[in-house]
Amino acid sequence: MSISISLPIQVLLCFCVRPLPVHPVSKMPRIENDIKLDFKDVLLRPKRSTLKSRSEVDLMRSYTFRNSKGTYRGIPIIAANMDTVGTFEMALALHQFTLFTTVHKHYSVDDWVEFAKKNPECLKNLAVSTGTGEGDFDRVSAIVEAVPQLQYICVDVANGYSEHFVHFVKDVREKFRSHTIMAGNVVTGEMVEELILAGADIIKVGIGPGSVCTTRKKTGVGYPQLSAVLECADAAHGLGGHIISDGGCTCPGDVSKAFGAGADFVMLGGMLAGHSESGGEVIEKNGKKYKLFYGMSSDTAMQKHAGGVADYRASEGKTVEVPYKGPVEATIRDVLGGVRSTCTYVGAGKLKELSRRTTFIRVTQQLNTVFGS
Numbered sequence: 001m002s003i004s005i006s007l008p009i010q011v012l013l014c015f016c017v018r019p020l021p022v023h024p025v026s027k028m029p030r031i032e033n034d035i036k037l038d039f040k041d042v043l044l045r046p047k048r049s050t051l052k053s054r055s056e057v058d059l060m061r062s063y064t065f066r067n068s069k070g071t072y073r074g075i076p077i078i079a080a081n082m083d084t085v086g087t088f089e090m091a092l093a094l095h096q097f098t099l100f101t102t103v104h105k106h107y108s109v110d111d112w113v114e115f116a117k118k119n120p121e122c123l124k125n126l127a128v129s130t131g132t133g134e135g136d137f138d139r140v141s142a143i144v145e146a147v148p149q150l151q152y153i154c155v156d157v158a159n160g161y162s163e164h165f166v167h168f169v170k171d172v173r174e175k176f177r178s179h180t181i182m183a184g185n186v187v188t189g190e191m192v193e194e195l196i197l198a199g200a201d202i203i204k205v206g207i208g209p210g211s212v213c214t215t216r217k218k219t220g221v222g223y224p225q226l227s228a229v230l231e232c233a234d235a236a237h238g239l240g241g242h243i244i245s246d247g248g249c250t251c252p253g254d255v256s257k258a259f260g261a262g263a264d265f266v267m268l269g270g271m272l273a274g275h276s277e278s279g280g281e282v283i284e285k286n287g288k289k290y291k292l293f294y295g296m297s298s299d300t301a302m303q304k305h306a307g308g309v310a311d312y313r314a315s316e317g318k319t320v321e322v323p324y325k326g327p328v329e330a331t332i333r334d335v336l337g338g339v340r341s342t343c344t345y346v347g348a349g350k351l352k353e354l355s356r357r358t359t360f361i362r363v364t365q366q367l368n369t370v371f372g373s
Contacts (some may be wrong), residue, residue: 036227038209039254041210043362049347055338058350060098062259065201066240068180070151074098075351077255077335080269081129081156082106082279084293084363088115090276097336100265102182102278104153105129109142116147127152127182152180156204158215160186161359166198173199185246187223189235195223196241202265203241205232209248209269212293212318226261226360233262247345252338253255258337259351260358269333274322275331282369284323301356 051057063072080092082100088111089099095330103126107115116123128150130140144150153172157165169183183195184204191204208215208222216222225248236243245263249255249271258266272278273293283290325331339351346357367373 001194011213013212028094028225034271037249037360037362039222040250040256040366041362042226043363043366044257044260044342044346046360047347047359048077049344051347051349054337054344056299056349057340057343059339061264061351063242064300065098065180065242066196067201068178070180070201073315074100076103076265076338078267079236079272079277080267081127081154082269084279084291085269085272086129087089087277087279088119088270088273090275090328091122091126091171092119093277094332095119095125095327097223097332098125099332100127102127102129102152102156102267105131107145109139112143112147112150113179116149117134120149123149123172124151127154129154129156130172131155132157132165132295137168137171139173141175144179152181152182154182154204155200156182156184157312158207160184160195160204161191165271166194169195169198170199173219173293181241181245182218184244186310187228187232190230192232192235192241192243193239194217196236196239201241202234202244204244204246204267205229205263206245206247210246211250212265213247214318219268226257229261229263230260233264237262255335256339256342256354257360259354259362260342260346269329270322271331271335272328274325275328276326277328283321285321293320293322 029147059072059075061076073096077099079086079094079101080362081104081364083104083106086102088103091103094101112128128140128143130136130153132155140153143339144153153176155169155172160190169181172181181200182202182204183200184201185206186192186195187205188208195203205228209225225245228246229243232243242264243269244265245258246267247269249258249266249268255266270293274291280292283292343349343351343354348354348357
């Protein structure tokens, strides 16, 4: 049987089977030309809606996690595991709204046992945090074993790209097979996939966007947060995993943008700082009240928890005085009200629908700042 092939296809086939030229590996740095975006670079386009009121919007989400097979139901906003934010007091306040808290890693086993006895109803919305340093595995194991109601473990490091970190996640999964593991931080899809396959269920996404993080300034490393969320969510969801957008939110609109980009959870640090439930003492200056807020790689944090900055590293966080804001309840209501309003603008009756109803438009300016931002 003879088969005739038109000339264009013949030419194409010849081109396809021609051996590719071999080029030497370039030693020059590589530049990605794709434009990456932050929350400040976009707005959401409004769309027709059948919703009559913000009160009709359902912000609750339900998830089943890939590796632990555990389930979650709540409003997926998380207090960051910083010792000025991820406190037991914050956990109690956020629990009233079904929000989540990753508790900082500097509470002792006895602290956890005492809190669990007094507030067992809170534990379903808490994660115990751990680093990957010497003694951390034994410490988090002791807490989880002493408080068996805990179902979430947050393995948290600034740089989630080390092999040691991946092996630590595997070890935690091996020992705690039914616990839901959060792990990070990373900003690229391939690392999200590796951590999920290593046993993590929820990947923390964000390097450098936090309000008291100076990693980008000190190291030149980072990734614009909106693009990181878009790309990492796509990678995670392809494997049945989940992500947390960690850092970069300055207002309720940024929280909505993170959810619109595909984040399953949004983690807040600076937006929850300075409240009654935040860690630290109230400072009074010139008749005004403040609370200290600092990054966990700052001089302040390392002096407090490690006796100072090690001689082989630099501080990658700053310390600021945040005006005292009183109880966190008003801030939470403001955030939730903003997200509900976003949903009405784009026609999403449920938070689950927001990413499907999101169209981002690039902008050069978001706000009219004639009277300040």
